[in-house]
Amino acid sequence: MSRTVTLLFAALAAVCASASEHKQCDHPSGAIPLTGKSCDKQLAAPQVSCLIPNEVQGGLAQPNLNTVQRAADIFSWQQFIALNWPAAEGSRGEPAAGLPVTAPGPRVWETWQEGFEVYLPEGRKPADWNEAEHLPAGCRGASKWLMRSAKVSDVVDQTLQALPTDATLPAELKDQRGRLLRYEIRLNRPLFDYIVEHKLYNGTQQAKASVIDFPVGSQLVKAAWRELDGDDIPYFLATDACVCEDTGNGIPGQCEVKKMGLAGFHIMTKTAAAPQWIWSTFEQVDNVIRTHPEVAPLNDPTCPAGRCPSNRQTADGIPSQLSRVIPVPDQDPDCGQPNQAVDNIAVLNQDVQNAKQLKDSFLRYYQLIGTQWPLHGRKEAVKTAFEVLPELLANTTMESFSQNTSSCMGCHAMSRSLNPHRYVSGDFSFTLNNAKPQPKGARCVDVEASGSCSDAILGPLPVAPRDAWERKHWKKIQLGHQVTTRTYELAGPKYVGNRLHCESCHLNAGGNPDAAWWVDMDRYYPTPTSLQHRINGCFERSMNGYPLCSTEQGPEACNANPIMSGLTTYMAWLTREYRAKHPDGKPARGYPTFTARNGDSASGRRIYTQKCAFCHNNDGQGRYASHTYFRPALWGPNSFNACAGMSRPETIAAFLHANMPYTSGGMLTRSDADDLAAYIDDQCRPGKGGVGPNGGVCSFAPGCADGNQTQLP
Numbered sequence: 001m002s003r004t005v006t007l008l009f010a011a012l013a014a015v016c017a018s019a020s021e022h023k024q025c026d027h028p029s030g031a032i033p034l035t036g037k038s039c040d041k042q043l044a045a046p047q048v049s050c051l052i053p054n055e056v057q058g059g060l061a062q063p064n065l066n067t068v069q070r071a072a073d074i075f076s077w078q079q080f081i082a083l084n085w086p087a088a089e090g091s092r093g094e095p096a097a098g099l100p101v102t103a104p105g106p107r108v109w110e111t112w113q114e115g116f117e118v119y120l121p122e123g124r125k126p127a128d129w130n131e132a133e134h135l136p137a138g139c140r141g142a143s144k145w146l147m148r149s150a151k152v153s154d155v156v157d158q159t160l161q162a163l164p165t166d167a168t169l170p171a172e173l174k175d176q177r178g179r180l181l182r183y184e185i186r187l188n189r190p191l192f193d194y195i196v197e198h199k200l201y202n203g204t205q206q207a208k209a210s211v212i213d214f215p216v217g218s219q220l221v222k223a224a225w226r227e228l229d230g231d232d233i234p235y236f237l238a239t240d241a242c243v244c245e246d247t248g249n250g251i252p253g254q255c256e257v258k259k260m261g262l263a264g265f266h267i268m269t270k271t272a273a274a275p276q277w278i279w280s281t282f283e284q285v286d287n288v289i290r291t292h293p294e295v296a297p298l299n300d301p302t303c304p305a306g307r308c309p310s311n312r313q314t315a316d317g318i319p320s321q322l323s324r325v326i327p328v329p330d331q332d333p334d335c336g337q338p339n340q341a342v343d344n345i346a347v348l349n350q351d352v353q354n355a356k357q358l359k360d361s362f363l364r365y366y367q368l369i370g371t372q373w374p375l376h377g378r379k380e381a382v383k384t385a386f387e388v389l390p391e392l393l394a395n396t397t398m399e400s401f402s403q404n405t406s407s408c409m410g411c412h413a414m415s416r417s418l419n420p421h422r423y424v425s426g427d428f429s430f431t432l433n434n435a436k437p438q439p440k441g442a443r444c445v446d447v448e449a450s451g452s453c454s455d456a457i458l459g460p461l462p463v464a465p466r467d468a469w470e471r472k473h474w475k476k477i478q479l480g481h482q483v484t485t486r487t488y489e490l491a492g493p494k495y496v497g498n499r500l501h502c503e504s505c506h507l508n509a510g511g512n513p514d515a516a517w518w519v520d521m522d523r524y525y526p527t528p529t530s531l532q533h534r535i536n537g538c539f540e541r542s543m544n545g546y547p548l549c550s551t552e553q554g555p556e557a558c559n560a561n562p563i564m565s566g567l568t569t570y571m572a573w574l575t576r577e578y579r580a581k582h583p584d585g586k587p588a589r590g591y592p593t594f595t596a597r598n599g600d601s602a603s604g605r606r607i608y609t610q611k612c613a614f615c616h617n618n619d620g621q622g623r624y625a626s627h628t629y630f631r632p633a634l635w636g637p638n639s640f641n642a643c644a645g646m647s648r649p650e651t652i653a654a655f656l657h658a659n660m661p662y663t664s665g666g667m668l669t670r671s672d673a674d675d676l677a678a679y680i681d682d683q684c685r686p687g688k689g690g691v692g693p694n695g696g697v698c699s700f701a702p703g704c705a706d707g708n709q710t711q712l713p
Helices: 003-025 065-083 189-197 345-353 408-412 430-434 468-485 487-491 528-540 555-559 562-581 601-611 649-659 670-682
Strands: 144-146 182-187 219-227 238-246 252-269 278-284 366-375 387-389 443-446 451-454
Touching: 065 252, 065 278, 065 345, 065 366, 065 387, 144 182, 144 252, 182 189, 189 219, 252 408, 278 408, 345 366, 366 408, 408 601, 468 487, 468 562, 528 555, 528 562, 555 562, 601 670, 649 670
Parallel strands: 144 238
Antiparallel strands: 182 219, 219 252, 238 252, 252 278, 278 366, 366 387, 443 451
16 A cells, blocks of 8 residues: 555544544533523533533523623633543544543643744744644653743743733742742644644744634633642642743743643633634632632732732742732622623532532632623624623733733734734734744834834834934934933923823834824924924923923024933934935824714723723723833823823824724724724813713813813924
């Protein structure tokens, strides 16, 4: 028999075996009795089965949203049980259907491809799906290797993994002995095959994609692992893992085999009814409160809050103190209130944990925290335009420091490809940002939840002057750049009355063409005095402060102010950068064309909760942890005043549509941008009092009188 025929028979046998395995997974007699209240008695209970469901019962279409939530939560538990079935040997991602769930060995999801296997240096093609995972040197005896130490960044997605809210402290989670939690990200075969088929693993090829649309059935999991000490092992999915440090550029080193236990688990599942995916999150039951004497929580209740602040980033080696901000739902639904989407998850968890089929399984020690799903009904045929229930969902081991603003779907909507010319959705997967090489000639920016590349952004500032003009003006150029990126810190209260940077609106240090960049300022303001007058206006309105100098005394007197001189010289440097690339070009002005309409503030609030709050906080006051600027205030005493250009809804709508969420400009629909602008404009700010977002009356230092907004050019 020829080798080709032999391989064909082997492939057919594998397909048949796989189909047979999945048929064996269906065990209706393994259904778990449920005691919790349901508004639809027809919903089937989860099974102790390796059968991975492909859709939520009812397809999210039941008119009673309590039923939809119940069906989504059952779906989550069925996923968790099936994915944690023992894996078949030699065939990644396949369950050993003939084994009980209590059998030892790697679980199904643990045999999926890790992100490090998919996104390789130089954009090399990944190995075939079933090729065994290669562990780093020093990992002998380990079943896997772990290097990620926080939840977000590329820095976001490749190495760092707990959502940061602080620009100074590491976004890492530590147990009570100061040991880091570790993370992994794994992709199932439909997701992997799509990435390989469309060459999305290669940054250059990915940048050419006009659309990214993963197939139904795609799944991605994120797992958080903690070190175990011995007596606590029976209460976890435990494994011998090779824990490595990142020695640079994702290269593992200092590897050591340790006993690790699963602490947190996210599941993303794309279904036909949920093109925005279903978002399920689980935790080990002892994460924040001791449930078993043998397990130490990630919290020390004896440590006073002053010394151990809850859910705050800490310095290296100092334990984190976790508490749950969003409680696990424990109320029965009122079936007569069909728009509430309530399910008693606490009782559902107890039903599954107490199932006789799981009495010897580690699954008994895990709990569903919640399931988030897209609400049908949005008119726009755009996946990133959605409403979501519940509005917020957080895992203490992954969104540790921003639980009160965490929305899985809202955050992941920011994902985008590396296309340097325009926004192309990453279809809710941040893993695409890890593709290399980055597009040639593009400036790529990483932030805490996404990354993007643009070939139009100017900068960054070189480390040293490159020609005679730069050498002559270098100190002023540097000062101008520093003031642009650290305005209130460097200019001080003498000139600035809030906590904003020029860069808060003029993104990428004034070098972003979609954010009113500073190219050709000498053309738009043809005399030095007119440009100086415009900059003074920004300090008075956008910075809610005071002019840098008096233009009435002439341009030379104003130029004697080092901040003014630095800013105008830095603007000239940006213009030179543009002209070097585009000698005959006509630079963009302001924001891309946008025809605004009256927005719906109530809709804007929902959009804000989903797509803005995790950066700017749920109260709009920005993030300034450790007395450091991380994300700017959008309203309140530290924001721009009522005379600033951004206070006009049509201006902020154009800015939002072109630039927000940060690095994902173009993701918001036009109606989303209008609604969001209306909501932000409704809030109190200097010069505009009224009722604040939390119902209190607000009155801040007057920046200008209501109704006296200056129409700025």
